[in-house]
Amino acid sequence: MATLYHQLWIDAPASRVYQALATAEGLGTWWAPHTEEKTPQGLVLSHDPGERHGEVSFLVTDLVPARRVEWEVISKHPAQSPASSWTGTRILFELSEEKSPGGWIGLEDDGRTLTKLEFHHNGWDESSPFLGFCNFAWGQVLGMLQKQCEE
Numbered sequence: 001m002a003t004l005y006h007q008l009w010i011d012a013p014a015s016r017v018y019q020a021l022a023t024a025e026g027l028g029t030w031w032a033p034h035t036e037e038k039t040p041q042g043l044v045l046s047h048d049p050g051e052r053h054g055e056v057s058f059l060v061t062d063l064v065p066a067r068r069v070e071w072e073v074i075s076k077h078p079a080q081s082p083a084s085s086w087t088g089t090r091i092l093f094e095l096s097e098e099k100s101p102g103g104w105i106g107l108e109d110d111g112r113t114l115t116k117l118e119f120h121h122n123g124w125d126e127s128s129p130f131l132g133f134c135n136f137a138w139g140q141v142l143g144m145l146q147k148q149c150e151e
Contacts, residue, residue, distance in 0.1 A: 003121065009115070012150055013066075017066075039059075045057070046075070059072045073088065073091065086121075090120075094117070097115055
């Protein structure tokens, strides 16, 4: 099994980044409008990227304020949708506040504390035709999170 992985540094407190990840309202500020439903299994966050894909639903499996958000993808999708490869995978956002590593990709070496986001989308079939596409798309989507949190 493969893991999609991204690390980014966000010039905002971990509490702000956490809020953008932990609720439907927060996700709607940077990704897409989401709904929130309390089920017997737990909190489910969903969004609808369009008829071709079907609704994408995440069961929230772990929330640690300002530190960690984890989801399990519980929705099923048509085979032509990149989301078809998501069913049963797990998405993890780990947050920590650290001194800026500085000196590259716009990060100044000025001793500021930034939020380091470690993103893992675990459980991918390595032969999925959507592995590279989704890894690239996650990079773009996480850039939108960074922009929203830094504004």
